[in-house]
Amino acid sequence: MELAERLLKGDRRAVARLISMVENREPEAFEIIKKLYSKTGNAYVIGITGPPGAGKSTLTDKLVKKLSSKGKKIAIIAVDPTSPFTGGAILGDRVRMSDLNTNPNVFIRSMGARGHLGGVSKATQGAIKILDIYGADYIFIETVGVGQSEIDIVKTCDTTVMVMVPGLGDDIQAIKAGVMEIGDVFAVNKADRDGAKRTAREIDMVLDFNKSDWRPPVELVVAVENKGIDELLEHIQKHREYLESTGKLIERRIRNSKFELIDLVQQKLMSILFDKSNKEELINKLSKDIVDKIIDPYTATERIFNEIKMD
Numbered sequence: 001m002e003l004a005e006r007l008l009k010g011d012r013r014a015v016a017r018l019i020s021m022v023e024n025r026e027p028e029a030f031e032i033i034k035k036l037y038s039k040t041g042n043a044y045v046i047g048i049t050g051p052p053g054a055g056k057s058t059l060t061d062k063l064v065k066k067l068s069s070k071g072k073k074i075a076i077i078a079v080d081p082t083s084p085f086t087g088g089a090i091l092g093d094r095v096r097m098s099d100l101n102t103n104p105n106v107f108i109r110s111m112g113a114r115g116h117l118g119g120v121s122k123a124t125q126g127a128i129k130i131l132d133i134y135g136a137d138y139i140f141i142e143t144v145g146v147g148q149s150e151i152d153i154v155k156t157c158d159t160t161v162m163v164m165v166p167g168l169g170d171d172i173q174a175i176k177a178g179v180m181e182i183g184d185v186f187a188v189n190k191a192d193r194d195g196a197k198r199t200a201r202e203i204d205m206v207l208d209f210n211k212s213d214w215r216p217p218v219e220l221v222v223a224v225e226n227k228g229i230d231e232l233l234e235h236i237q238k239h240r241e242y243l244e245s246t247g248k249l250i251e252r253r254i255r256n257s258k259f260e261l262i263d264l265v266q267q268k269l270m271s272i273l274f275d276k277s278n279k280e281e282l283i284n285k286l287s288k289d290i291v292d293k294i295i296d297p298y299t300a301t302e303r304i305f306n307e308i309k310m311d
């Protein structure tokens with residue numbers, strides 16, 4: 001049976017295969033996505049983000065267990081922008097040990113930073129489409145670390161959950177505004193530890209500056225004890241209802257599509273420059289000419305663009 005057909009039938013091995021093909025930028029995968037694109041749009045994409053060790057995996061595990069017990073079909077993509085590995089390598093024992101792994105309603109996949117130039121987020125966007133066509137009701141994107149690549153990945157999500165931990169409080173003021181702004185729902189995990197309430201209060205104080213009509217809720221959670229999970233799911237559901245009832249979900253998805261489109265065009269331009277017609281030689285020559293003052297960088301840029309236009 002063809003891959004496309006297998007994907008439509010919900011064959012998980014076809015899903016895994018297609019995601020690998022997207023990571024390797026194999027054209028056949030994109031042909032399949034193009035053909036089946038009209039079947040996307042049903043999955044709700046939830047980003048789980050926060051500093052390393054905050055308990056994102058544990059929390060995702062609990063949230064997913066709850067949702068899958070309600071009969072939902074779920075996919076988890078764990079993205080590690082710092083890892084060159086993919087296909088299960090980075091999650092290692094953590095995922096292998098999770099009993100979600102044997103749950104037929106849950107598909108788990110890890111993705112590393114294969115490729116270059118922000119390859120992570122683009123492969124993730126492809127993977128999301130495949131999982132959407134596959135029929136996932138929810139797709140969880142779990143990212144590691146706080147940085148640009150994490151913010152990029154959040155651009156693929158409908159609702160983003162920021163996971164914090166007690167003790168971080170002192171640093172919250174120092175956390176860049178941009179990072180606080182990406183959270184739609186905040187979880188203070190490890191609330192079994194001292195200082196959780198204080199951390200929650202400090203997050204609240206920062207959020208008071210938020211001018212949007214959605215005020216992100218801050219929930220105390222103890223993921224290892226399954227505490228606060230129902231409440232967190234409720235907040236996510238409320239955020240979804242808010243987005244849907246105000247038309248902001250469409251707005252957000254348009255914004256995300258715009259980021260994706262610009263990324264793809266950029267990628268295409270880069271491939272024109274470096275892959276296909278080998279403009280690298282020209283670039284190397286012009287770089288030397290710039291230093292030798294034979295040409296200035298602005299004219300050199302125009303020269304490169306003119307060459308591309310002629311191709």
Ligand SMILES: Nc1nc2c(ncn2[C@@H]2O[C@H](COP(=O)(O)OP(=O)(O)OP(=O)(O)O)[C@@H](O)[C@H]2O)c(=O)[nH]1
Pocket residue numbers: 051052053054055056057058059094144145189190191192193221222223224225
């Ligand atoms: N005390 C306490 N420990 C927790 C809680 N939730 C998770 N942990 C522990 O924190 C550690 C890190 O949890 P993970 O779920 O791996 O954290 P993570 O954010 O996914 O980690 P990275 O993927 O490395 O960023 C583990 O040892 C968990 O058992 C909690 O609610 N309370």
